[in-house]
Amino acid sequence: MKKLILGMILGSASLVVSCGPKSMAVTGPKYTSSEQLAQGKTIFENSCNRCHKLPDPAKHDDQGWLKTLSRMAPKAKLSEDQHQMVYDYLISVNKK
Template identity: 55%
Template sequence: MKKIGALSAFIILTAASCTPKVNVVNEPLKSTAAEIAQGKTIFENACKRCHDLPEPAKYTSVQWVGIMNSMAPKARLNEEQHRWVYDYVVSVK
């Protein structure tokens, strides 16, 4: 079930990416190195409040879309921070 949830979130995001304002989270290499570095800092600070830091390589990039969709609001990330953290975790492979 979890996998299907992540996958449909991925499809929704992919479909929504035609709108310029929406972040294209399925294109991780669009972020600059500086943004990915910021994502790492945010990840290390914001994502260990409720649980141990997850291992980025433990999940696929598709799974991360679903995880970030549920965790970004918990960590109170804005859209940019959401994308930077996503791009960081999928870059650690």
């Protein structure tokens, strides 16, 4: 009986984990072409401006933008590629 209950608990836990939100795995710069950085700027301007005034790219250093975008990208419903492009744009124009 204990094995059955333990099996049900483990099965339920794995289901919850597999259905959880996907991780936005931006860990550093990836895109460097001017086209991709321009796309990042456009996504930043259009997505972030929907809910609040656009922050100055110099507001955060690279690590600060990682933390901020990890929190904000899901709210803006950005795909992982969009998230990456916004991050790469922001760190390309900030001077920190």
